[in-house]
Amino acid sequence: MAFAAFPFRAVLIGVVSLGLACSDKPEPKPPPPPVEPWDGTYTPLVEPSDWVDRGAFASCxxxxxxxxxxxxxxxxxxxxxxxxxxxxxxxxxxxxxxxxxxxxxxxxxxxxxxxxxxxxxxxxxxxxxxxxxxxxxxxxxxxxxxxxxxxxxxxxxxxxxxxxxxxxxxxxxxxxxxxxxxxxxxxxxxxxxMTWGRGESESSGGLRLVSETHVQTRRPADVFVHRKHAYVVSIDDFDTKAPGGLSVVDVSDPSHPVIKKSITIPGDSYWNAAWAKDDALYIASKATGVIVFDISNPADPVFVRSLPTGAPINVHTLFVDGNRLYAVSPAPAVTGETLIFDISSPLEPVLLNRLVTPDEVSWVPSAHDSFAYQDRLYVNQFSTGYVVFDVKDAQNPRQLGRYTFSVDGREPLSHASAVGTFAGKTIAFEGGEGSGTHLRVLDVTDPANIQLIGRYKLRPQTSIHNVILKDTLLYIAYYHEGLRVLDVSNPTQPREVAYFNTYRESDPGRTDDLLDGAIGIRVPGDGYVYLVDLARGLLILNEP
The missing domain is CATH 2.40.128 (Lipocalin)
Incomplete structure (x- = not known):
């Protein structure tokens, strides 16, 4: 999520868990119309930029x-x-x-x-x-x-x-x-x-709410699910000065989650991302970089260390791929950087390199997020664009290409992505964050010649946050638009097959921020979708 242009605000609330009955099976949904298998061909699209000029809005x-x-x-x-x-x-x-x-x-x-x-x-x-x-x-x-x-x-x-x-x-x-x-x-x-757009109901496509749990503050930002526990991290409340932190939620019974522990470290509680591997839990901290917890007892994380050693940095997002941990830092480096750790011993990460993306096109560069796939690292450099690196050799990463645009001085706002293989091609689903941003589908098979091949966009006043690719379904945490599930078996034609509207004006803690609503998402493969909403907390839904 954005770290400077759109500060978040929150109000401290009590820790409450609300379980919703889930004994009734969802009503069967009609099968979607058949989709012709994609053969990998496409016609490249013209990049329209995030904000499309629709002309004057009114005659005044x-x-x-x-x-x-x-x-x-x-x-x-x-x-x-x-x-x-x-x-x-x-x-x-x-x-x-x-x-x-x-x-x-x-x-x-x-x-x-x-x-x-x-x-x-x-x-x-x-x-x-x-x-x-x-x-x-x-x-x-x-x-x-x-x-x-x-x-x-x-x-x-x-x-x-x-x-x-x-x-x-x-x-x-x-x-x-x-x-x-x-x-x-x-x-x-x-x-x-910001009521539900297009006359929609609460949900479609068979999605239903299994449970809802308020956690830590009203500004939870991310979740990771590991060993039947959801690790929900929250960011600080700038208005009330209430701290963020970590909530450990036992989800062995998804219909009745139980908060087992809440952790806040004084002066170090703006925690924006979480990831786990074996007995290690990694937390992205704005104050001290990567915080490592021992979760050999999943319900009781124990602090181990903060990384890297030396001067503290702001780590905003995390990605684990095999024995690599990628920690993206927007500051204090001028252009931001991505720290590459060896986590062969998960509780003892070893820093291998600090990858800096050269600033070529933007006046506000900032590394924001990353996605690792087949020895390549895809870095969302926010206003510098979407940058691809060869990271097979962590000591000698090579920049392979970049997708960016600037239309009438408007910079890209590359924020998050997911990458997979379709019809023998490497396809990236890249989302921006900001007014008018949306989902881009990019052919990144040749990073030196990235092509725009598809798009998905809802209201021009709303913004995407995070995306998760599972097989041929793309799950989008779309702030005010809630959860969106797309069939991307034909990447050139993303097709919405389900949604769940999380945003309600009446929710305590709602603000006038552009970046409010559904923010974090995980689909760990246990039959459930774990969705974080900035005001409502942890929502568990059935997989569609």
């Missing part, structure tokens, strides 16, 4: 000339004469919206809005400020919001005015930015309420 405008001194939050400065303002009366007086913005020059931006159901002060978040209290909030009958964000020597304002309801849960309108009382930019927006 902000009237002052750019650069003039104004009271930015004066509603009369918007020309709404061509709008269907009456349609705004259909809106509920509360809700959470993600807002896709386009300025008059055709450049994108995004904010989140939350108006609580109790009528209290709502919040707005953007790339530049998080959870800032609203100065103006008018919802139902109108759609007007504004924030005033102080800076060190200035203040910034953002103002939105609705023009009309364009569809279920969707509002279009205009916005304006001001800095120190001077109007600097304006444009139009499309705001989507």
């Amino acid at each position: 405008s902000y009237t002052p000339p750019t650069g003039t001194n104004v009271d930015c939050d004066d509603p009369t400065l918007f020309d709404l004469s061509k709008c269907d303002l009456a349609s705004l009366a259909t809106l509920d007086p509360h809700g959470i919206y993600q807002v896709d913005m386009r300025d008059t020059a055709g450049q994108p931006d995004a904010v989140g809005l939350r108006v609580p159901p109790d009528g209290g002060t709502g919040t707005m978040s953007s790339l530049y400020f998080v959870g800032h209290p609203l100065v103006r909030q008018q919802l139902q009958g109108s759609f007007q919001f504004s924030v005033k964000v102080p800076r060190r020597t200035s203040f910034r304002q953002m103002v939105l005015a609705g023009c009309g309801v364009s569809g279920p849960g969707t509002v279009t309108g205009c916005f304006a930015h001001c800095n120190n009382g001077k109007f600097i930019a304006s444009g139009t927006f499309e705001a989507a309420r």
Whole structure:
């Protein structure tokens, strides 16, 4: 997940386990239509970038000339004469919206809005400020919001005015930015309420909730399942200062999980990823790198050490492949790095190398995640793109190729991937993180000539987080869109076959963040899907 641009926020809650009855078998689902076997042929697609310019969203405008001194939050400065303002009366007086913005020059931006159901002060978040209290909030009958964000020597304002309801849960309108009382930019927006999209029900394709367990804080980030225990890691709560940490959940009976232990280390509790091998549990720590626990007793992890030795680093994600552990660090190295460990002795990792991806195309490089497959390492370098290395010899890794794009200055936001073999070709399923990001299917057989061959995208206001490939099914933790399961037997045509909507506005701890909802996922092959939702905790579903 993103580590800087979109900080997470959470509220500490009690540790509760909720078991749901699962004695009834799910109703049989009709078989999907047959899929013709893929023969490996395709027509390469043109890269459209993450954010696709759909043109102006509304027929309104902000009237002052750019650069003039104004009271930015004066509603009369918007020309709404061509709008269907009456349609705004259909809106509920509360809700959470993600807002896709386009300025008059055709450049994108995004904010989140939350108006609580109790009528209290709502919040707005953007790339530049998080959870800032609203100065103006008018919802139902109108759609007007504004924030005033102080800076060190200035203040910034953002103002939105609705023009009309364009569809279920969707509002279009205009916005304006001001800095120190001077109007600097304006444009139009499309705001989507983060209820279940496309008129969907809670689930489809035979997926059903087996149990739900609240863990540690309301910001759990990842899960790994090993020896009938789920190891759920959480990140710190920036608002309440409540720490994250590790929750050990006995899932020997998936319908009645039991929290066996919770661990937090003072000053070291922003734990973003987990992986286990034999008697070792590895935790990605923002403060101290890779933390190693002894889990010879799976319910009672015992701290062993933190790695690497020397200056502490921020490790964000982990991947284990055979006797290799890959730990991806976005900082403090300028471009980030991937640490390669030998874990032949799982409790005694040996550092083999620190792999740095040369920054060739981006002004904000950052190693974020990795996937190892057949002696290659696929590194999500976030705004530098998707980079492929030959790591057969860990002492001498070689960069083989890179997939990236830049359209009108918009950088890629490569975040996570899964790789497999289809029709004799090596295929990567790569997902971005950020407004407008989506799933790309890439032919990486020749890393020097990576081709885009397929795509899957839901609402432009939502973001993917993690992906898991199991045989020909791809499982996606898709934040506000919940769990999505795709049949990728023909990678050029990813086909959704099941979903489970985890996101509910009423869940305690929901925020206006773009990155809220389903975040972590594992499919260990025991017949269940283990899904982490930032507010709801650990959800166990049956495999579809």
